[in-house]
Amino acid sequence: MTPRRGEGLSRERILDAAIELAELEGLTGLSMRRLAARLGVEAMSLYNHVANKGDLLDGLASRVFESISLPDPGLPWDERIRLLTGSAYTAFRAQPVIVRALVSQQANPRSSGSLRVIDAMLGALLDAGLTEQDAVRRYRGLLGLVFGSVLVDTTDPGSASERSEPIDDWFRRNITADALPNLHRTLPALFDVGCRVKFTHELELLIDGLRATAQND
Amino acid sequence: MTPRRGEGLSRERILDAAIELAELEGLTGLSMRRLAARLGVEAMSLYNHVANKGDLLDGLASRVFESISLPDPGLPWDERIRLLTGSAYTAFRAQPVIVRALVSQQANPRSSGSLRVIDAMLGALLDAGLTEQDAVRRYRGLLGLVFGSVLVDTTDPGSASERSEPIDDWFRRNITADALPNLHRTLPALFDVGCRVKFTHELELLIDGLRATAQND
DNA sequence: GATGTAAGCTTACATCGTAAGTCAAACAGC
DNA sequence: GCTGTTTGACTTACGATGTAAGCTTACATC
Structure with a gap:
């Protein structure tokens, strides 16, 4: 073992890194290449364990x-x-x-x-x-x-809005008290974690x- | 209008076709290229309406x-x-x-x-x-x-199994009456739509x- | 006709999953 | 010691994806 670097890949080490990466960057951010990079390895090396x-x-x-x-x-x-x-x-x-x-x-x-x-x-x-x-x-x-x-x-509601304007702004512009009274009233609670x-x-x-x-x- | 073929694309026509395609092939099967092909059009043409x-x-x-x-x-x-x-x-x-x-x-x-x-x-x-x-x-x-x-x-349970063996077979091999008695007992119901x-x-x-x-x- | 604009097409790029092949290090049998 | 064999990494390559940029065509208006 200890072939070249990374002191030996293993399924466990790969899964550990994959969870980290997925938590950090979401499902779409978890790619074989990025995962490999995170482990200091080429993408195809992962296929020895997965x-x-x-x-x-x-x-x-x-x-x-x-x-x-x-x-x-x-x-x-x-x-x-x-x-x-x-x-x-x-x-x-x-x-x-x-x-x-x-x-x-x-x-x-x-x-x-x-x-x-x-x-x-x-x-x-x-x-x-x-x-x-x-x-x-x-x-x-x-x-x-x-x-x-x-x-x-x-x-x-905030996170999915990377592709256009921040959702709070959009909400505050589009949710008026008379057109959507209930949404307007609960707006603070909607954004309250x-x-x-x-x-x-x-x-x-x-x-x-x-x-x-x-x-x- | 009526530029070349398809007698005019439109947001509505695109959405119609997209729902059809997504229903047919799932979310991953819905790609811009395949959607365009379905409409007799190139992928980039969709970007005029979407x-x-x-x-x-x-x-x-x-x-x-x-x-x-x-x-x-x-x-x-x-x-x-x-x-x-x-x-x-x-x-x-x-x-x-x-x-x-x-x-x-x-x-x-x-x-x-x-x-x-x-x-x-x-x-x-x-x-x-x-x-x-x-x-x-x-x-x-x-x-x-x-x-x-x-x-x-x-x-x-059956659909997700394209990438390896049919799941029924796997289930029937792995779910034995003594190791997983309750699963084994309800197996028919699990596959019953x-x-x-x-x-x-x-x-x-x-x-x-x-x-x-x-x-x- | 000339011109402007809308809606197609073509090309090109980065990124993805992964098949196939190469190559060096570690271990087994002698 | 030497010599396969196996393992686990790397390299290259292919087809698919979303989409940026530029080109072309058809029509509306004057």
Whole structure:
């Protein structure tokens, strides 16, 4: 080993650098060439450790899935859902780029670590007394809540405006009190980073709904 | 007009073709060159009607927003939310590609038609008795539900697998009854297109929660 | 006709993912 | 020690992308 420089590439080192780069520059900023440059290496060298860019993104996504901790199977189902979904939310919220890669189908993790999470989730739902069909539906609903919350929360209105004028100016020009009164009234709150989705609150509502569905069977 | 062929390009004709192409080939399949080819024209000709690709995507997103019908402002707030969110869900569900463009920040619609929807949504939430901060939070929550549902629903496990073996095979090999019992049990339902998120059901739960929040103030 | 302008076309460039080939260093068997 | 073989890097090259810059054509107005 220690062939030429960089004291040895490795899948782990590549994934580390890829997460950094993606966090820093977004999904589009993460290119094989730029990633390689960041590691002091040529682009094609990465392909010794990673099948292709898709595989790279899969690896990143798998890491996030694997950072989700599984609750004790002995706990009641609703508590398991709370812990699991909360842990998933925290993990994905810390890496919104990965969520974007997942929903845009650039990544689809096929690691046992990812499946493990899905299995635990489905297990809790089945234990709640749902049918297989309902369990899948509700699993999707919960995942949708997690992904949706992360995406909406991390799409700050200011950032996407690099290509034209700053969005605040545009907003303040176009949102007048008489044409769009409600938007105008909530404008300060819209730009307030404190006004994010209250994830746990929405989660409890869905769990209540789950309980009701299960009892109606 | 009628310069050479195609009997006159126009922003509308371009947007029409772009939606078709995006639906057919996905977001990555929608390129300026391919879009132009579809219209019997060179890529650069599109730039006479569209500022750049971002503007094109903004136009597509605006169209979807503008297809969302606003409820009668005289209706009670909860009914307005039901109609508005339902209409938004239907509109976006019909064009999942646009949702992906939105959440990946490739599109950010700045048309009055889009703002109109947001304003109506915030109006209903404020009428429910929420503070500005809570209204923004709940608006984000509802939007997250819509987007999340669409995304999770339209990420069918089979499609993302072009780059390696078919995912069913991989699933059936890797999901064994003893290692991942719950996943194994729900496998048929996971591949069943009937098992989508029950959007209206989840929506009612969030509306119930809204009512509770408002009364606690 | 001459002129101005709008809407096409052509060429060109930087950047992307990655296939194919080269080459030097590290290790295995003798 | 020497000698394959393997590994992991580098180099070159190809087709695709978004789009800047310039050219050309067709029509409107005078």
